Amino acid sequence: MNRRNFIGNLALGGGLLSVSPFGSSAYAVPVTKRKVLVGTESLSADLVVAGGGLGGCAAAFAALRNGLSVILTEETDWVGGQITQQGVPPDEHQWIETHGAPQLYRDFRTAVREYYKRYYPLTADAMARKFLNPGDGSVSRLCHEPRVALAVLHDMMAPYLSNRQLVLLLEHRAVSAEMNGKKVKSLHVKSLRSGKTYALEAPYFVDATELGDLLPMTGTAYVTGAESKAQTNELHAAEKADPTNNQAFTMCFAMDYVPGENHVISKPLEYDFWNNHTPPLSPPWSGKILELNYSNPRDLKPKALGFHPEGLRTGDSLNLWLYRRLIHKANFAEGHYPGDITIVNWPQNDYMLGNIVDVDDDTFHHHVERGKQLSLSLLYWLQTEAPRPDGGQGWPGLRLRGDVMGTEDGLAKYPYVREARRIKALFTVLEEHVGAENRKMVMSGDGPVKAADFYDSVGVGYYHIDLHPSSGGDNYIDFGSLPFQIPLGALIPQETENLLPANKNIGTTHITNGCYRLHPVEWSIGEAVGMLGAYCLETGERPLAVRDNPDRLSDFQRFIRSQGIETHWPE
Structure with missing residues (x-):
């Protein structure tokens, strides 16, 4: 048979039998491939x-x-x-566990959960949860560590890497x-x-x-960038097109909290700039960028945010610590984690002062480096100046977790591009x-x-x-x-x-x-x-x-x- 054979198996590894997608008859033959x-x-x-x-x-x-x-x-x-x-x-979306995405994507998600159940010391309650959310973050039904996703993707690739x-x-x-x-x-x-x-x-x-x-x-x-209403007739399009107008990118980072310890980083080089910076937006931002507030995305009115690294309530405000939390220590054996681990991808570290789309390498790296300075400045502010419920300032026990991100500087390997x-x-x-x-x-x-x-x-x-x-x-x-x-x-x-x-x-x-x-x-x-x-x-x-x-x-x-x-x- 000369034609290529199509593998119908949706398993995470490679299949050995082929199923014809062209017509109703199925056939089983050895898989043939063009050599690399x-x-x-x-x-x-x-x-x-x-x-x-x-x-x-x-x-x-x-x-x-x-x-x-x-x-x-x-x-x-x-x-x-x-x-x-x-x-x-x-x-x-809210239906992701059952439909609204390819089966292989849902298989990937299941494998992430199984990875935690196979290798991590989960509590009995967490182990029994069909839809385990390791971090119990509010942004997702599956807040988990980058390294676990990486491990699952490598497992999925392994059979094909092995046979070249x-x-x-x-x-x-x-x-x-x-x-x-x-x-x-x-x-x-x-x-x-x-x-x-x-x-x-x-x-x-x-x-x-x-x-x-x-x-x-x-x-x-x-x-x-942005098209104009005249070009697309879209209800929310801009009045004037601007090919350089692109969404902010973010240099995300991970941190945990170790009460009683001091993990304050060195003062970032651009801290004074970012600590006094108000984003130049229209309609206006709700204050300085290094504050616990932002513009409500739906109506652009000022909206207060909360922060408490022990997961405690912050009044009626969203506790940013919980938003993208990757590890909720309560899901694991007592003492396995000194504290939770969370990802910082917040309004406060969205970098808005430059475009990285369709620019030269020097411009790209310039803005990425400034984006890193913004993120490090946010961490330093949280460690030293952020308001605490007891009236004090700063949480020195916040610890930058570069090991979670796989980097020396503690920040993500690449900007979160939107x-x-x-x-x-x-x-x-x-x-x-x-x-x-x-x-x-x-x-x-x-x-x-x-x-x-x-x-x-x-x-x-x-x-x-x-x-x-x-x-x-x-x-x-x-x-x-x-x-x-x-x-x-x-x-x-x-x-x-x-x-x-x-x-x-x-x-x-x-x-x-x-x-x-x-x-x-x-x-x-x-x-x-x-x-x-x-x-x-x-x-x-x-x-x-x-x-x-x-x-x-x-x-x-x-x-x-x-x-x-x-x-x-x-x-």
């Missing part, structure tokens, strides 16, 4: 994925389980993107691309350790980088397709308000439209959306034929990116893209033709549904 050819200067595979975040990992898993060989590159030394290297527990079906190039950065007309011929990546450059060749390439780095390298048309370059796609998702208020305005009839039904749906997701303060001076833009679909047209560039996006670089706007940028949606995008690559290699069709041909599109949608990808929300 490793030379001194070049590597080739069926699929090259640049960027090891959740979208990149999901694209790789989807291709691997369908018999393809994959080269996966990652700029840092950790795969996982926002859930590991950036230190952000999953932002998810997957080549993983950590600490390799894409630097250029070679084109053949409208097709990417090769991607050149450079080792950040040795300086050696490889030419990666494949029929299909996936841009899963955090900032959409492959788009300018390949001449793929893209947009950045916005990137976005392809000019065959179809662009607008607010009128997914925004609750805007959708109500464009719908006719008295039926329930629902998100647009995309005929080419290849996934689903949900999150409110959440735009953090921006480099252009906007305060929060935060409002309701509707459970939505992921249209295939938003994953296909208008011209470049064999490059597919798998991160925050799909065909959305500045506004709709606000609900398509979260963990399970990024995973869904990546998994759909990985299967699209497999389908196109099997059938010989181009991605554009798969979408344009009704029979091919229906066949592809049946294919992805057969492997646990939901294309519609239940009624």
